[in-house]
Amino acid sequence: MSQGPSLSKRVQSLKPSPTLATDAKAKALKAQGVDIVNLSAGEPDFDTPAHIKEAAKEAIDQGFTRYTPVGGILELKEAIAAMLKNDYGLEYETGQIMVSTGGKQVLYNLAQAMLDPGDEVIIPAPYWVSYPPIVELAGGVPVILETDPANDFSISLERLSGLIGPKTKAIILNSPSNPTGAVYDRETVRRVGELACEKGIYIITDDIYDKIRFDGESPYNCASLVEAAKDLCLIVNGVSKTYAMTGWRIGYLAGPESVVKACTKIQSQSTSNPNSIAQKAALAALTGPQDCIQEMKKAFQERARAFVDGLLEIDGIKCPRPSGAFYCFPDMSAFFGRKTPEGNAIEGSLDLCDYLLDEAKVASIPGIAFGDDRCVRFSFATDMATLNEGLKRIRSALNKLA
Ligand code: PMP
Ligand code: GLU
Secondary structure, three states: OOOOOOOOHHHHHOOOOHHHHHHHHHHHHHHOOOOOEEOOOOOOOOOOOHHHHHHHHHHHHOOOOOOOOOOOOHHHHHHHHHHHHHHHOOOOOHHHEEEEOOHHHHHHHHHHHHOOOOOEEEEEEOOOOOHHHHHHHOOOEEEEEEOOHHHOOOOOHHHHHHHOOOOEEEEEEEOOOOOOOOOOOHHHHHHHHHHHHHHOOEEEEEOOOOOOEOOOOOOOOHHHHOHHHHHHEEEEEEOOOOOOOHHHOOEEEEOOHHHHHHHHHHHHOOOOOOOHHHHHHHHHHHHOOOHHHHHHHHHHHHHHHHHHHHHHOOOOOEOOOOOEOOEEOOEOHHHOOOEOOOOOEOOOHHHHHHHHHHHHOEEOEEHHHHOOOOEEEEEOOOOHHHHHHHHHHHHHHHHOOO
16 A cells, blocks of 8 residues: 655644544444443533424425525524624624634634734633634634633733733633633623723634523623724624534624625635525524523523532532533542552543543543643533433542542
């Protein structure tokens, strides 16, 4: 067999998404008959609501199976604009909206459209695993802004200001956050918006979990709280989490027309339009009954309480209570330095997650993937019985560490 030339340096230095890799590993083990409790998956365990599935079937039957405009169908852009008006009080023209193959592709397009080699993007840690690689794939440099769990992972304006330099193009905000479930308060978001205006940088506001907030507050972002920031604000959202539609791959961007146009140009040379059938399904999701969101949110909230209660009963675990999304991010560093029954030392979050998988058959994601090696991310997007079983196993495995 002959060997082809080497692959790009870009791909050689790229690590696969650890969330998707762990979830795939957990699912494969389950398929082999191993009794895995999968707390790694970052996707709702609910089925896509029936009326949304019906809309997709209808789209197929009506032959809505061809290329659509690159940035999405007009009706869907109109529905997104209506939703932004209703939820945030924000006015967007359809020319300021682009539909993509998931929120992830929106972020990818933005990085490609925005960054020249060496340009910097400020990313508060803990961060979603894909932000730094998406920036790096565009030649950009992620600049990490540390936050403190004791302070609800809030952003220090002073620290942020100190990181903004001539190469800074943007900051990414994600609230509710993956992996911590933390929500930035209005004051913080407003002050970040004002600082961005003062310094002239973009704010990429990843609002993908905006409907999964446990405090009952209506959503807000820099664009809705600071009028002058609207032209710097790039709103990233999608239907994956809100409507249990992760596999359908529909996300969207709202922002200044120049950036939306640039992102759409990139999309035209990479993936073309997002899936036509999924666009019709997303349209039904945004324009149809919204009670499914409340039901799912209620379940996530109950699980958050019960699961974190259970974790806090384990000696050595510290865990801030999530205010949204479906993750918690406990500090488990008290177990570092201990030894497994086989005599292997637990030196960090990777070792701890490997141990939990081997010993307890519980899949979780090491905090180091999110920029904090003291922690482990557990997803509670699974039923209560599985969560209770998971807790039991975690407790018993941790008890065996000497
Ligand atoms: N942002 C965050 C913080 C996420 O957790 C996810 C989930 N994968 C995404 C964006 C992208 O989601 P999707 O591509 O499924 O729309
Ligand atoms: N966002 C989810 C997670 O963090 C889904 C997987 C991914 O795209 O990273 O687990």
